[in-house]
Amino acid sequence: xxxxxxxxxxxxxxxxxxxxxxxxxxxxxxxxxxxxxxxxxxxxxxxxxxxxxxxxxxxxxxxxxxxxxxxxxxxxxxxxxxxxxxxxxxxxxxxxxxxxxxxxxxxxxxxxxxxxxxxxxxxxxxxxxxxxxxxxxxxxxxxxxxxxxxxxxxxxxxxxxxxxxxxxxxxxxxxxxxxxxxxxxxxxxxxxxxxxxxxxxxxxxxxxxxxxxxxxxxxxxxxxxxxxxxxxxxxxxxxxxxxxxxxxxxxxxxxxxxxxxxxxxxxxxxxxxxxxxxxxxxxxxxxxxxxxxxxxxxxxxxxxxxxxxxxxxxxxxxxxxxxxxxxxxxxxxxxxxxxxxxxxxxxxxxxxxxxxxxxxxxxxxxxxxxxxxxxxxxxxxxxxxxxxxxxxxxxxxxxxxxxxxxxxxxxxxxxxxxxxxxxxxxxxx
Ligand SMILES: [Zn+2]
Numbered sequence: 515x516x517x518x519x520x521x522x523x524x525x526x527x528x529x530x531x532x533x534x535x536x537x538x539x540x541x542x543x544x545x546x547x548x549x550x551x552x553x554x555x556x557x558x559x560x561x562x563x564x565x566x567x568x569x570x571x572x573x574x575x576x577x578x579x580x581x582x583x584x585x586x587x588x589x590x591x592x593x594x595x596x597x598x599x600x601x602x603x604x605x606x607x608x609x610x611x612x613x614x615x616x617x618x619x620x621x622x623x624x625x626x627x628x629x630x631x632x633x634x635x636x637x638x639x640x641x642x643x644x645x646x647x648x649x650x651x652x653x654x655x656x657x658x659x660x661x662x663x664x665x666x667x668x669x670x671x672x673x674x675x676x677x678x679x680x681x682x683x684x685x686x687x688x689x690x691x692x693x694x695x696x697x698x699x700x701x702x703x704x705x706x707x708x709x710x711x712x713x714x715x716x717x718x719x720x721x722x723x724x725x726x727x728x729x730x731x732x733x734x735x736x737x738x739x740x741x742x743x744x745x746x747x748x749x750x751x752x753x754x755x756x757x758x759x760x761x762x763x764x765x766x767x768x769x770x771x772x773x774x775x776x777x778x779x780x781x782x783x784x785x786x787x788x789x790x791x792x793x794x795x796x797x798x799x800x801x802x803x804x805x806x807x808x809x810x811x812x813x814x815x816x817x818x819x820x821x822x823x824x825x826x827x828x829x830x831x832x833x834x835x836x837x838x839x840x841x842x843x844x845x846x847x848x849x850x851x852x853x854x855x856x857x858x859x860x861x862x863x864x865x866x867x868x869x870x871x872x873x874x875x876x877x878x879x880x881x882x883x884x885x886x887x888x889x890x891x892x893x894x895x896x897x898x899x900x901x902x903x904x905x906x907x908x909x910x911x912x913x914x915x916x917x918x919x920x921x922x923x924x925x926x927x928x929x930x931x932x933x934x935x936x937x938x939x940x941x942x943x
Pocket of ligand 1: 689742
């Protein structure tokens with residue numbers, strides 16, 4: 515099986531053809547198309563396949579909202595070739611058996627690499643460590659652990675988890691939300707808007723105190739912490755400080771991600787009580803949006819991660835306070851990043867959406883440069899397109915799409931996963 519990707523602009527720079535055989539890039543340069551399947555990439559930008567550190571696929575347990583297959587389809591359409599599937603399913607991914615099941619379902623779907631994230635604590639209960647070592651040693655080779663949806667709020671448990679994963683180079687991804695400062699009902703950034711709308715406040719400090727604590731625990735344990743969905747200027751300040759210190763003694767390993775929606779949407783959207791905009795952590799004011807954008811550009815935040823969170827209608831279409839938290843994100847992430855940060859170079863887009871997330875998750879065959887010998891994970895993007903999002907044109911089983919009706923910059927045209935075309939001309943193959 516051979517494929518020629520014809521006339522792509524590699525990272526928006528030089529134009530070349532890519533010859534792909536047996537899932538690997540064999541040649542870069544002028545390549546004759548004769549005898550090969552051809553992907554026309556004239557005018558398109560080629561990037562390494564995108565990698566999402568933070569996806570909710572809902573299977574097992576909520577197959578009405580998403581399945582591993584439907585989520586894989588949405589991922590491929592969004593230009594992804596690997597996703598990390600969060601552990602807050604039913605049952606929770608807290609055993610080797612559960613992790614292997616998710617991994618196998620991902621292989622059966624066959625569109626993107628699906629890597630299960632293991633729970634940090636049993637049943638996401640926050641008390642007893644899950645089978646971290648067994649999950650790592652299983653066929654699923656779990657390296658990223660998270661109780662996402664919940665914060666590992668007990669400092670002693672967090673310390674133990676960090677010590678445990680250090681032994682095999684794992685990382686704990688923290689959903690930073692101090693439950694005493696922002697409880698389960700908290701659903702709107704605490705400030706003028708929450709006061710006016712009468713919604714329970716979710717103050718930025720509830721995130722920042724956990725970020726500050728966990729960067730200190732990472733240093734103390736000499737282990738790796740990753741901060742999920744950073745949403746405030748205060749968190750950015752802590753991360754910037756921690757990274758500056760890490761340069762000095764070399765023993766701090768702190769990484770962070772931001773979601774597309776926190777790069778573009780603000781608290782002001784909540785005025786109509788539309789539950790589409792209810793998400794955790796909540797949308798923040800413009801000054802926080804500006805801070806996370808700047809942090810992504812300067813490398814204080816390493817990666818964009820979708821926090822793709824599909825929900826069935828009957829869970830989302832409620833009064834704002836009662837609706838489920840979360841938004842779709844896989845199919846629109848690249849367009850949102852291009853729209854929020856139009857001056858970001860394509861090389862930097864590749865860094866924050868592919869190379870860095872692959873490195874954080876320890877995925878050696880993802881996020882590789884487009885050169886001879888690399889696994890052929892490629893996305894081809896039309897930089898001039900600006901399609902309007904239609905929530906009914908989606909591979910996801912859910913419709914909680916905050917981008918419906920918006921024009922987003924650029925469009926994913928083709929996706930290639932391990933040498934196989936998964937998306938051609940914007941449609942699943
Ligand atoms: Zn979360």
